[in-house]
Amino acid sequence: MLPEENVREYYMIRDIRDTPKALDAVVKSLDGISEVAASARKFRKIFFIGCGSSYYAVLFGSWPLMKNGSVLAFALPSSELILHFSDAVNSDSLVVGVSRSGRTAETLKALEICRGKGAYTVGFTIEGGSEITGIVDEPVVLDIGEEKSIIMTKSFTAFSLSTAMFSSILSERISGEKQTLIDECKAIPSLARSLLSYEDKIAATSKRLLSENIERFIFLGSGPSYPIALEGALKVKETSYVATEGLHLLEFRHGPMATIGERLTLVISCFLGENTVHLKNFVSEFAGKGADIILISNSIDLGESTLKLPPEYSGECKALLSIIPMQILAYYYAVGKGRDPDKPRNLSRYIQRF
Amino acid sequence: MLPEENVREYYMIRDIRDTPKALDAVVKSLDGISEVAASARKFRKIFFIGCGSSYYAVLFGSWPLMKNGSVLAFALPSSELILHFSDAVNSDSLVVGVSRSGRTAETLKALEICRGKGAYTVGFTIEGGSEITGIVDEPVVLDIGEEKSIIMTKSFTAFSLSTAMFSSILSERISGEKQTLIDECKAIPSLARSLLSYEDKIAATSKRLLSENIERFIFLGSGPSYPIALEGALKVKETSYVATEGLHLLEFRHGPMATIGERLTLVISCFLGENTVHLKNFVSEFAGKGADIILISNSIDLGESTLKLPPEYSGECKALLSIIPMQILAYYYAVGKGRDPDKPRNLSRYIQRF
Missing domain, CATH: 3.40.50.10490 (Glucose-6-phosphate isomerase like protein; domain 1)
Structure with a gap:
């Protein structure tokens, strides 16, 4: 790549x-x-x-x-x-x-x-x-x-x-x-395979973030996407050391929205099935206030920085798949910053002492 | 003040x-x-x-x-x-x-x-x-x-x-x-009153942070201190718009520790009763790696930036009290940055639409 x-x-x-x-x-x-x-x-x-x-x-x-x-x-x-x-x-x-x-x-x-x-x-x-x-x-x-x-x-x-x-x-x-989750789970590996085809697009997004000196990220997700938002935030933090956090999607409106206007990017995972339509307005509201948004979604499209996935990505377990673009983003962003993502500072393979 | x-x-x-x-x-x-x-x-x-x-x-x-x-x-x-x-x-x-x-x-x-x-x-x-x-x-x-x-x-x-x-x-x-929590709760108001006497000390800490251009904070807490860490992070974020996040105290070792070395400050609430002794080593470990730490604790003392509270602050419910110094910190930091903490950007008194 x-x-x-x-x-x-x-x-x-x-x-x-x-x-x-x-x-x-x-x-x-x-x-x-x-x-x-x-x-x-x-x-x-x-x-x-x-x-x-x-x-x-x-x-x-x-x-x-x-x-x-x-x-x-x-x-x-x-x-x-x-x-x-x-x-x-x-x-x-x-x-x-x-x-x-x-x-x-x-x-x-x-x-x-x-x-x-x-x-x-x-x-x-x-x-x-x-x-x-x-x-x-x-x-x-x-x-x-x-x-x-x-x-x-x-x-x-x-x-x-x-x-x-x-x-x-x-x-x-x-x-x-x-x-239905078990059947959903069985479909995950082949969907993961298709997702890897977005690697170049995500690498280009990372390059754009670096060129704009973005060094702050808020990852947002609701329901099963919430742990994915937390993990996405951790991936970028531990490879690039920049400021990241993960929050529940709609909690962003209750305080953190004050940060729109700072140099930061929102990374949103939105895989919500029948409720997604409802959330579309909120994500658009953040964009309308001027937030820079990278969106990973099976249903909402905000243009160039959206990874719009086809309908087969519907279903709650599919939210897990949004970690793959986040990991790829973390990787290219870290490498572009000159970090060695395989040797994160202060960390070891596992922690031996408690 | x-x-x-x-x-x-x-x-x-x-x-x-x-x-x-x-x-x-x-x-x-x-x-x-x-x-x-x-x-x-x-x-x-x-x-x-x-x-x-x-x-x-x-x-x-x-x-x-x-x-x-x-x-x-x-x-x-x-x-x-x-x-x-x-x-x-x-x-x-x-x-x-x-x-x-x-x-x-x-x-x-x-x-x-x-x-x-x-x-x-x-x-x-x-x-x-x-x-x-x-x-x-x-x-x-x-x-x-x-x-x-x-x-x-x-x-x-x-x-x-x-x-x-x-x-x-x-x-x-x-x-x-x-x-025992009910009895603990009854002691909270008078302890809150004593805590306000630290306002000048905390204002001085805020001044120090501003003079060192610290614009990134990670709030850490365990058990009942965890929600307080989240709220402390929110207070600073919504008044000053800088990068903040709240994490479980010992989760900091599992990834986020890679950030030590960046210009950031850890704000730690540590009110753990009999388990505190054990945690002392971990907090010292973060300090030993060079982290700038503001500590609010009834039992650990890391020197100048510690708000060391007397023994009557022991007990799980007392962890709540650590929000008061965090709020004071958020206030002086925001005002020192020239923000109006009463009129945070993009926010209103309550959100009327869902």
């Missing part, structure tokens, strides 16, 4: 391009995930935990259960569970932890605490034989290959999809109603 | 200085709040909703119930309830809405939807006779006087305290265990 500029290719972009293959592997593991879900007895409380990108992955993955609303489901950073919620965990609890390396100190500690309290524990990782697999009642090892960059990209998407599938299965069992 | 510089005093700082009186009024209304809580039958799900600062207030206020973990309690932006969670609301639900004006479009609409589904609704406001009082089953009108600034300050603190009291009462009833 952009070969004429002789951009060195880092691991990060190769990992991103590997996403469809990783998602194929996730969909292939559906039977295994179903078995793990079936092995779990009925629970009154379900906690999903992780750190950093893994926390945002479970925030997305817990969506089908959160929305179901008939069971107590929470997504929390692992540290928050350790510090504040361990008294709420008991033998009536299912705790689902995600750690790419299988070695993240806080997640391991939280899972150990929860097991000690009689909770049933499930651990998602991509590292077979890592510590998490020895700690939990049921490990789920996703066979998506190595992720060479310190930055999580394809693994984020794989954990998001796999935990969402897990939640959908549990949600089906709890409500007794067939969830 | 700082009279030698002839700073014009805006409504915002007068509202902040009125906080202890507002909190006195909240504590005096404890009997009324208890009656409303007692009138509510037993519920399986409790939703807390609001927009902007009112959303962060209910995120704090729902803490005693969230932590209790034996009932399904969620805090959500009103818009998210309308768009995604209305199917989860039924006659088994209690919905608590907060709106300063009693007229916020999204909150009114969400409450109407919930009533239509048979939920029991409670509405907190400071405007007697406003629309919300006619919509809900039980209105709670806090008699804290007018708030003249568009920016919410004393009303945020009053809503946070009153909804936390409401949650504590419900939590007591659900668990059958005496909660």
